Amino acid sequence: MKHVNQIRKIVEQGRLDEAHQAIEDLLELGPKNLEALKLKAALFEHVGRFDDEETLWRRIIEIDNEDEDAIRYFQKAQLEDREHYYFTDPLPGGGRRFLAYPRTLVSVSFIGLVGCVSFLLLTRMNGQMIVQSPILLLGAFALMVVSPWLAIIYLYVRTIRSINVTSAAIEVSTRFKTFRYAWPDIQQICLAHSGEPEAGELKLVIVPREKNAPPMSIDFAEATSAVRARRHLIQEIRDYFQDIRYENFDSILVEGRSMRRF
Structure with a gap:
């Protein structure tokens, strides 16, 4: 029987299946072991099993309604509910x-603004070598x-603008292009996680049935994803495509096809 700290070391090594089994063994002896329940919830979050994660946090709050970690989780869930209100809208059809x-x-735009202001201040500094040298000034x-502005233009063109989920298809739109995947034409949808939980990587992957059609990977990690109301998006997708899988990203077989990455 392993203790929670030992299981955490197993998780850090990326042995997730072994960690899940060790947690289950621990909870059989102590169903109210909060540290084990929290670690299990963290593993569910890592692989994108949001419903299972919520179930565990509800169990934790029932055991201790003043648990600070559980309170933070439900505050975050309320924020995501507000995101669902502000960042989504129903489609006419x-x-x-x-x-x-x-x-x-947004981050690169801020860097671009700081860069412009810094350059303006630099050009007003009399006596500095960089101001007196045209080459150094051009380099600055x-x-x-x-x-920064080239990066802004690139990201403006490349980043996702919206995701539409309808009874016919899922559509991912950038500023100038829309990628449409009809439900019958989709072979697999999965939430793909990295092997190491500390990396915090999670992607929504759409694999079409057609062999020549490129799959799509969308950043779905909480800290970096452009997608708001992630849990609600998964629930919406599940209404039309119930078999959403949870896989290690390296185990997804795309048969050599290049992948669209967002």
């Missing part, structure tokens, strides 16, 4: 549109102004 919040674009302009 049925279904729902999920609007994206481009975190990376390229680094502080041009580079």
